[in-house]
Amino acid sequence: MKVLYVPRKWILAIILCIGIGLGTWYVVKPEAVQTAGSPAASKRIVINMVTGEFKSKLDNGKEIEAYRWDPGTIHIPHNQPVTLSIYGVNGKEHPFYIEGTNVKGNVIKGKETVLHLRFKKEGIYRLICKTHADISHNGPMIAYLVVD
Numbered sequence: 698m699k700v701l702y703v704p705r706k707w708i709l710a711i712i713l714c715i716g717i718g719l720g721t722w723y724v725v726k727p728e729a730v731q732t733a734g735s736p737a738a739s740k741r742i743v744i745n746m747v748t749g750e751f752k753s754k755l756d757n758g759k760e761i762e763a764y765r766w767d768p769g770t771i772h773i774p775h776n777q778p779v780t781l782s783i784y785g786v787n788g789k790e791h792p793f794y795i796e797g798t799n800v801k802g803n804v805i806k807g808k809e810t811v812l813h814l815r816f817k818k819e820g821i822y823r824l825i826c827k828t829h830a831d832i833s834h835n836g837p838m839i840a841y842l843v844v845d
C-alpha cells in the first residue's frame with residue numbers, strides 16, 4: 698500500500714490557494730446584467746389588474762367603501778397588441794366599458810377576464826365600472842389607460 702506523504706507546509710499552501718480562489722470568485726462573480734432595449738419593444742404586453750376595495754368607518758359609525766381597479770393607472774404604447782387581464786378579488790361583479798371604444802365586459806369574483814386590445818389613437822381612456830361609477834355608488838371605480 699502506498700501512502701502519499703504531504704508535508705504540513707503544503708497543506709497550509711493548498712488551504713491558502715483554495716481560500717484565495719474562492720475569494721477571487723466572490724469578488725469577480727457575474728452580477729445580474731441589465732439588458733438593452735425597453736420592455737415595450739417586446740411583442741405582446743400583458744397587464745395584470747385586480748378589483749380591490751377600500752373600507753373605513755366614520756366617527757359616527759357609518760361604514761364607507763370604494764371599489765377600485767388596481768393598478769389605477771396603466772401606460773400602454775399605441776398601436777401595440779396588449780393583453781389586459783383583470784382578476785375579480787373584491788366585489789361580486791363589475792360590469793365595465795372603456796370610454797371611447799366598443800370594449801365592454803364583466804369581472805366576476807374569483808374569475809379572470811382577459812381582453813385583447815390595440816389602441817390606435819393616443820390619449821387617456823377611462824375603464825369605468827358601471828355599478829361603481831362614482832362616490833354615491835361606492836366608487837369611483839375608474840382606471841386610466843394612458844396610451845402614448
Ligand SMILES: [Cu+2]
Nearest residue numbers: 791826829838
Ligand atoms: Cu365595480
